[in-house]
Structure formats: C-alpha cells, structure tokens
Amino acid sequence: MMDVAIIGGGPAGLSAALNLKIRNKSFVFLGGSENVTGLMKAPQIDNYLGFKGISGTELVKNFRDHAIEMGVEIKKEKAYNILDMGEYFSINAGNEFYEAQSIIIATGHEKAKYIGGEKEYLGKGVGYCATCDGPLYRNKSIAIISENEEGEEEANFLSEICSEVYYIPTYRTKPNLKDSIKLLNEKVKEIQGDGNKVYSLATDKRELKVDAVFIVRDVIPVNQLIEGLELCDGSIKVDRDMAASIKGVFACGDCAGKPYQIAKAVGEGSVASLSAVRYLENKKG
Numbered sequence: 186m187m188d189v190a191i192i193g194g195g196p197a198g199l200s201a202a203l204n205l206k207i208r209n210k211s212f213v214f215l216g217g218s219e220n221v222t223g224l225m226k227a228p229q230i231d232n233y234l235g236f237k238g239i240s241g242t243e244l245v246k247n248f249r250d251h252a253i254e255m256g257v258e259i260k261k262e263k264a265y266n267i268l269d270m271g272e273y274f275s276i277n278a279g280n281e282f283y284e285a286q287s288i289i290i291a292t293g294h295e296k297a298k299y300i301g302g303e304k305e306y307l308g309k310g311v312g313y314c315a316t317c318d319g320p321l322y323r324n325k326s327i328a329i330i331s332e333n334e335e336g337e338e339e340a341n342f343l344s345e346i347c348s349e350v351y352y353i354p355t356y357r358t359k360p361n362l363k364d365s366i367k368l369l370n371e372k373v374k375e376i377q378g379d380g381n382k383v384y385s386l387a388t389d390k391r392e393l394k395v396d397a398v399f400i401v402r403d404v405i406p407v408n409q410l411i412e413g414l415e416l417c418d419g420s421i422k423v424d425r426d427m428a429a430s431i432k433g434v435f436a437c438g439d440c441a442g443k444p445y446q447i448a449k450a451v452g453e454g455s456v457a458s459l460s461a462v463r464y465l466e467n468k469k470g
C-alpha cells in the first residue's frame with residue numbers, strides 16, 4: 186500500500202511527486218503518455234519565472250529530468266478508475282491495480298465534449314480502456330475513437346481479438362496501424378444502441394455496425410475517473426489546501442480550475458502534496 190497515488194504527469198503532477206519524494210513518502214506516479222500534455226505544443230513561454238522564451242517541450246523535459254534525478258519514477262500508465270474503499274483507494278490502471286491511502290489528481294483540463302450516446306452507453310458497450318474491456322468483444326466488431334496516438338496500440342492489440350476494428354482518429358498525424366484495421370477519417374456523430382447495448386456508430390459518412398465503441402481521450406472525464414467528486418464549473422472543486430470533496434483526495438493544476446497556467450499548476454502541485462502529507466500524518470494519529 187502506497188501513501189499516495191498521483192494521477193497525471195504534467196507540471197502539477199511532477200511538482201507533487203518531487204515534493205512527496207523530498208518528504209520521503211511512498212507513492213505511485215501514473216503519468217500517462219508523456220507526449221499528451223498540451224504544454225509541449227507551446228512554441229515559446231514567457232510567463233514562467235526564470236525561463237524566459239523557453240519552449241514547452243524543453244520546459245517539460247527540464248521538469249521531468251529534475252524529478253527523475255531526485256529519484257521519482259514516472260509510470261506511463263493511465264488511471265482509468267479510482268475506487269474509494271473507505272480507508273484507502275484502489276486504482277485501476279489497465280493491466281495493473283494499485284492501492285494508496287490518498288490520491289492527488291493532476292490530469293489537466295478536460296476539453297473534450299461527450300459524444301451523443303457516450304454517457305448513456307458507458308459500460309454497455311462504451312468504454313475508455315480498450316485493453317481492459319476489449320477481450321469481452323472477442324470475434325465482434327468494434328470501433329476506436331482516439332484523440333491521440335495511444336489509441337493505435339489499443340487498436341493493434343484488439344485487431345488480434347476482434348473480427349473487425351474501425352479506427353477513427355481525431356488527431357492529425359498518420360496512424361501506424363496493422364493492415365486489417367479500417368482507418369476512417371470521418372466525423373463521429375453518435376453512438377447508437379437499443380437502450381441496453383451499443384449496436385452502431387454513426388459518422389458523417391456511414392453507419393457502422395459495432396458491438397462496442399472505445400474512446401481514447403487525453404483526459405478521462407473526472408466523473409468517470411472517480412465517482413462522487415464535486416465539480417465547480419466543470420473543474421474539481423477544491424479548497425485552499427487543494428482538498429477535494431472526498432476525504433483523502435486532492436487535486437491540482439488545470440483540472441482544479443482556471444487560470445490554466447504553468448506557475449499555478451506547479452504551485453498547486455506542491456500545496457496538494459504537502460496537504461496529502463498532513464492528511465497521512467493526521468490519519469496515523
């Protein structure tokens with residue numbers, strides 16, 4: 186059992202990890218894909234003190250190198266679901282499960298809009314983790330809608346299990362997919378079903394008969410990540426200690442609201458980690 190699980194490997198999560206390391210706490214740091222933080226797209230940053238004119242990619246590299254040099258281990262896994270078990274939390278990270286006494290959420294700003302039918306059919310054919318749920322659709326037809334390259338690996342894996350795999354990227358780079366996968370550069374309209382399960386996915390060009398639709402998002406909607414967390418204007422509601430509405434859960438950076446800035450993310454990551462340390466000490470009594 187770890188003291189803390191940090192979810193999200195951007196500036197907020199890295200800052201939290203660094204401070205937990207300094208405070209000698211045990212933690213698992215699920216950073217997700219290292220290329221996903223939007224900050225890497227920033228050509229020039231002028232408002233982060235001490236680093237005038239630095240590019241986003243370079244700054245992220247500095248942050249990561251600093252954390253790694255201090256002994257922080259960054260796992261590339263993504264958290265799909267966090268269960269509140271009362272005295273601790275259980276984290277589903279695809280093929281792995283972790284347990285921690287407290288959680289720091291640093292998953293960034295949730296930009297994506299829900300697709301029609303997504304909420305209605307979640308768990309009834311709609312899922313966010315193809316590697317976790319894909320085996321349920323052996324010899325069936327599935328579609329993957331992906332916001333980033335992570336989806337390619339999932340599609341390649343599922344092409345070995347499913348009869349038909351359709352891949353619909355919402356990003357620009359050319360996907361690297363096995364030949365059997367049908368790449369569709371189409372606009373997704375709606376996920377359709379009979380009330381109990383998915384039967385098709387409508388795009389602007391056709392209706393695909395599918396048994397499941399996996400949506401690979403940069404940021405998993407926070408309500409799907411952990412149930413019952415209070416939100417405020419779409420962000421996680423926190424107090425000045427970065428404590429969220431569930432005891433033992435802290436949030437920092439863009440997922441905790443505006444302004445969406447590096448300095449705020451780094452500062453809040455530090456506050457969240459120190460609050461988690463205090464929470465653990467109080468818990469011990």
Ligand SMILES: Cc1cc2nc3c(=O)[nH]c(=O)nc-3n(C[C@H](O)[C@H](O)[C@H](O)COP(=O)(O)OP(=O)(O)OC[C@H]3O[C@@H](n4cnc5c(N)ncnc54)[C@H](O)[C@@H]3O)c2cc1C
Binds near residue numbers: 193216223228264
């Ligand atoms: C193009 C662009 C330019 C910008 N320019 C500036 C600027 O000049 N100055 C400035 O101050 N700010 C700028 N920003 C904003 C800045 O990038 C953000 O405020 C900052 O990165 C927020 O840090 P964060 O750690 O909260 O979130 P992010 O940087 O978004 O990091 C979140 C991380 O969590 C990971 N993640 C998400 N969900 C999960 C999960 N379920 N499990 C595991 N990992 C997960 C993601 O992969 C990502 O790596 C810019 C943003 C963009 C997009």
